[in-house]
Amino acid sequence: MQWVIIDSRVYDLSSFAKLHPGGQSVLLDPEIAGGDATEQFFALHRTEVLDRYSRLQIGTIEGEEAQIKSHIPGSLSAVPYAEPNWLSPGFHSPYYKEHHHRLRAVMRKFVDEVVYPDAQKHERDGTPPSQRVFDEMARLNITAMRVGPGKHLQGRVLMDGIISVEEASPSQFDPFHELIINQELSRIHARGYADGLAGGTIIGLPPIIKFAQPALRDKIVDEVLSHKKALCLAVTEAFAGSDVQGLRCRATRTKDGWIVNGTKKWITNSTWAHYFTVACKADDGEIVVLVVERGEGIETKPIKTSYSSGSAGTGFVTFDNVHVPFENQLGAGQPGLNIILANFNHERWVLTVSTIAGQRIIFEECFKWAAQRKVFGKPLAAQPVIRQKLASMISRFESCQAWLENITFQMCAMSAKEQAKHLASQIAFLKMHATRASQATAADAVQIFGGRGITQSGLGTHIEHYHRTLLIDAVGGGAEDVLGDLGVRQILRLMPRQARL
Ligand SMILES: Cc1cc2nc3c(=O)[nH]c(=O)nc-3n(C[C@H](O)[C@H](O)[C@H](O)COP(=O)(O)OP(=O)(O)OC[C@H]3O[C@@H](n4cnc5c(N)ncnc54)[C@H](O)[C@@H]3O)c2cc1C
Structure with a gap:
């Protein structure tokens, strides 16, 4: 009979011991078998493991109550700083x-x-x-x-x-x-x-809503928001990422529509997309934005990245003599470059929102671990160097969240024109700052979790994932250095001529 107590609950491990992934011998250890193994259990497992094996529980310790609560779906976290101030x-x-x-x-x-x-x-x-x-x-x-x-x-x-x-x-x-x-x-x-x-829809649909002819707009809005069809935004090419003007995907005007030839790289959701919002170069060198429906001449191939092996649908797209009706051009008569640039602000803001939220949930993992992990006979959080890392994490994501909420408030109060004028640099600076903060937090988190922080299962599984994937936010929608540069170039234009030291 192999019984053990975890958090006032008694478990019978007799039938499970042979199946224990960590081996049977650890369960027979005199410090564990027949006694209270709460600390040893939580040094090695997440609470979900206890939930998964709840069938092994045979009773509770009389007069005691379990202290460790599983997450109740929908509930707020009680861990300090795990939720934003509001x-x-x-x-x-x-x-x-x-x-x-x-x-x-x-x-x-x-x-x-x-x-x-x-x-x-x-x-x-x-x-x-x-x-x-x-x-x-x-x-x-x-x-x-x-x-x-x-x-x-x-x-x-x-x-x-x-x-x-x-x-x-x-x-x-x-x-x-x-x-x-x-x-x-x-x-x-x-x-x-x-x-x-639907990441592709979030960044590819706004230009269609704003600039497509009503019949096309209504059809696509209906199809993609009902998730009957998928959409993606195809701007980047192997030869042109940060430098949007350098696009080579060509749109040739013929008497009955455009003919598109070229390639696009790293396009989110493209492997399953039905529609592509595509930036192309016309024969006169101007950028035109076309809505292209999947059909003859279009091929998509998956690209595996460190941030996703396939669940994001990241792909390489080829257009070979693809016919696109004139009515599928967005904002005909307006410079296509402006349509693409105006769309970037929203995309960058969305990426910033998620990268800041990501830092907070990683902090929660770290704070819990620092409180429960014992090293050199005391909790990890008793080490000043660990407390300093936790303090740095909090300072970073709280300042990012406060700036984000301020910018979001400006988005509520400003017209689209005012936002384009005033918020492009604000969003660019915040995105640069937030993704650098995420990288610092990921590095700190790996140190706090030790080997678990680079292990794809167990206690550090979320840290490993975060550390491996967060750079998508530092590159996608505009690389950090490019955004910093863009922001300063914008404010240099606003510099009063009379300003002198
Ligand atoms: C997983 C993934 C998903 C993506 N999804 C999409 C999508 O759905 N649609 C889409 O259109 N694109 C998408 N992209 C493309 C993304 O927006 C580009 O990768 C990004 O804009 C940078 O372009 P690039 O990779 O060609 O880098 P480059 O333009 O080649 O730049 C390389 C590096 O050079 C530096 N650099 C370049 N120019 C400057 C400058 N002026 N000042 C200072 N430094 C500079 C920067 O550090 C930059 O990171 C995705 C990319 C990835 C990796």
Whole structure:
């Protein structure tokens, strides 16, 4: 008979011992067998393991109550700094209204119950998110909300009516709703899968909403927001990433439409996309943006990256003599470059939102571990160097979150024209700052977790994943150095001529 106590619960391991992945002998250790093994258990396992083997529990210790609680789907964390200020008891915020809190609560539950289990499975096997998750996102209109405020929300029932028709109106639905959805979706510890959840639509649909002819716009909005079809944004090429003007994908005007020839690289969701929002060079050297439907002459091949083996649908796209009707050109008569550049601000803001939320959940992992791991006879958190790392993490993500909320508030208050003028540099600087902060946090987290921090299973599994995948945010939507440079070039233009030391 092999019994053990973990957190006041008694488990019979007799039948399980032979199957124990860490070997039977550790369970027979006199410090463990027949006694209280709570500390030893949590030095090696996550709480989920206890949940998974709950069938082995045969009783509880009389007069005692289990202290360690499993995560209840939808619940807030009680760990200090694991939630932003606006969700922490006793704190106040000028930004979030009651309906933001309502949205946050249902999103957390949806992410915990529906998205997280699917994400963990598909991130590992490198396959796209389940259609079941897409269907639920369509029913609740989550992807529609992630595209931002606008007319595309009119008449939609948001989150089963949790957000009322009035709250969905352009005067009430604001970028804080989007921020909430994206921060909640960033809690799944599956960075590639997170982009697999219609990342291409989030960045590829806004130009269609703003610049497509109404018939094309309405058809595509309907198809992609219902997740019957998928869309991606295809700007980058092997020869032109940061330098958008250097595009080589060619669009030739003929008497009955455009003919597209060229390639695109690292295009998110492209391997399963039905539509491509494509930036091309016309014969006169100007950039034109075309909506291209998958068909003859288009091929997509998966690209494996360190951030995703396939769940993001990252691909290489080739266009060989692809015919595109004239009515599929976005904003005909306007410079296509402006359409692409205007779209970048939203994309960069979305990436910044998720990279900041990512830092916070990694801090929570680290803080829990620093409190439970014993080294040299005391908890890891008793080491000043560890406390310093935790303090640095908190300072980084709290300052990023405060700046992000300020910029988001400006997005609520400014017109589109004012945002283009004032926020491009703000968003560029914040994205650069936030992704550098993420890299510092990842490095600190690996040190705190030791070998577990670079192991793809067990206690450090989320740290390993974060450290391996976070650089997508530092490169995608504009590389860090390029964004810093862009921001300073923009403010140099605003420098008053009379300003002198
Ligand atoms: C996984 C993944 C998914 C992506 N998804 C998409 C997508 O869906 N759609 C899409 O269109 N694109 C996508 N991209 C492309 C992404 O936006 C580009 O990789 C990015 O813009 C940088 O371009 P590049 O890789 O060609 O780097 P380059 O332009 O070749 O630059 C390389 C490096 O040189 C430096 N550099 C370049 N120019 C300057 C400068 N002016 N000042 C200072 N330093 C400079 C920077 O450090 C930069 O990182 C994706 C990329 C990846 C890796």
